[in-house]
Amino acid sequence: MVRFENVGLRYGMGPEILKDLTFSIEPQTFQFLTGPSGAGKTTLMHLILLSLKPTRGLITLFGQDATTLDKNAITALRRKIGVVFQDFRLLDHLTTYENVALPLRVQGREETAYRAEVVELLKWVGLGERMHALPQVLSGGEKQRAAIARALIVRPELLLADEPTGNVDPPLARRLLRLFVELHKSGTSVVIATHDLGLMEQFEDARRLVLGDRRLHVYD
Numbered sequence: 001m002v003r004f005e006n007v008g009l010r011y012g013m014g015p016e017i018l019k020d021l022t023f024s025i026e027p028q029t030f031q032f033l034t035g036p037s038g039a040g041k042t043t044l045m046h047l048i049l050l051s052l053k054p055t056r057g058l059i060t061l062f063g064q065d066a067t068t069l070d071k072n073a074i075t076a077l078r079r080k081i082g083v084v085f086q087d088f089r090l091l092d093h094l095t096t097y098e099n100v101a102l103p104l105r106v107q108g109r110e111e112t113a114y115r116a117e118v119v120e121l122l123k124w125v126g127l128g129e130r131m132h133a134l135p136q137v138l139s140g141g142e143k144q145r146a147a148i149a150r151a152l153i154v155r156p157e158l159l160l161a162d163e164p165t166g167n168v169d170p171p172l173a174r175r176l177l178r179l180f181v182e183l184h185k186s187g188t189s190v191v192i193a194t195h196d197l198g199l200m201e202q203f204e205d206a207r208r209l210v211l212g213d214r215r216l217h218v219y220d
Contacts, residue, residue, distance in 0.1 A: 001027050001158060001189055002048055007057030009047065016055065018043060019214045025158070025191065030184045032200050033193040035211030041193040042086070044211065045160045048191075049083060050074050062157075079107075082151035082188075084161040088143045090135040090150075096142075097122065097131040100149045107154070114153075121149050124179065126172060141167040148176060152183060159183060162193045177202070 002025040009018045018040050025031065025048075033041050046052040047059065050066055059066040061077055069077070090099045097118060104114045122131050125145040135143060144167045151159060161180070165173035177199070184190045191209075194200065200208065208219040 001025050001062060003058075003060040004047075005058040005060075007047065007054045007059060009043065009052065010055045017214060018047075018211075018216075021047075021057065021216050023209065023216055023218050025189055027157070027189055028184070028187050029207065030181070030190045030203070031192075031207035031209055032203070033191055033209045033211070034195060034200065037195065039211040040214070041211055042162055044216070045083075045085075045162055045191070045193060048160060049078065049081060079103075079154070080157040082154060082156035082159040084144075084147050084151045084159075084164050086162050086166070088135075088147040090138075090143055090146055092135050095132050095134060096127055096138065096146050099135070099146055100153055103150060103154045118149075118153060121153060125149050125176065141169075141172075144168060145172075145176070148179075152179065155183070155186070156188055159188050159190045160193075161191070163195075164192060165194070165196070165199065173199070174202075 004021045004023050007018070007021040008016045010016045033044065035041055043052065047054060050061065062080060064077065094102065100122060101114060101118045119131065122128055125148060127142060127145055127149065130138065130142055138146065144164065148161070148164055159180070165176055168176065180190050180192065200206065210217045210219065
């Protein structure tokens with residue numbers, strides 16, 4: 001599903017901020033991406049999403065060489081990926097419901113076919129009473145849950161989640177994790193970036209991708 005071979009990244013003429021990254025993410029797997037603050041977890045996720053281009057090395061996404069893809073092909077591949085970044089990226093003029101349903105609208109689906117599914121997911125993440133609210137009146141935790149719901153609604157082949165439980169209380173964090181686990185069981189590969197050791201300890205069998213000193217270490 002994802003393969004990195006000797007990937008390096010630098011900005012301008014500066015030193016490499018990530019170097020010699022070689023790893024793969026197989027279908028239907030669950031892994032944590034961890035490391036100290038500033039190690040490059042978010043940057044690595046942007047590389048996987050192809051929103052950053054590596055300085056060197058090869059990235060293969062869903063069997064295709066990323067260096068040969070045009071803009072339309074990259075857009076098509078991204079539709080297979082659900083993404084939750086820390087800045088949420090909700091559209092201010094859309095309600096919570098509309099933000100979550102947006103990927104389905106982009107796919108051309110009729111609202112009558114997906115409305116019940118969106119409403120049910122919003123209830124699951126605790127936003128059933130906030131579905132008609134605009135992002136400006138949502139708390140940070142509510143925005144985070146809306147971003148998670150938007151990423152999950154398309155049942156992606158790959159989910160990238162950057163600190164998805166960082167702004168919610170422990171009970172809701174466990175509930176969201178159960179949602180990720182169920183998504184994984186249904187066939188989605190899940191990559192959760194976190195520095196929360198307690199969170200990772202709940203999933204001792206999960207693979208760990210550890211960033212440190214600009215390199216990635218893999219622990220199966």
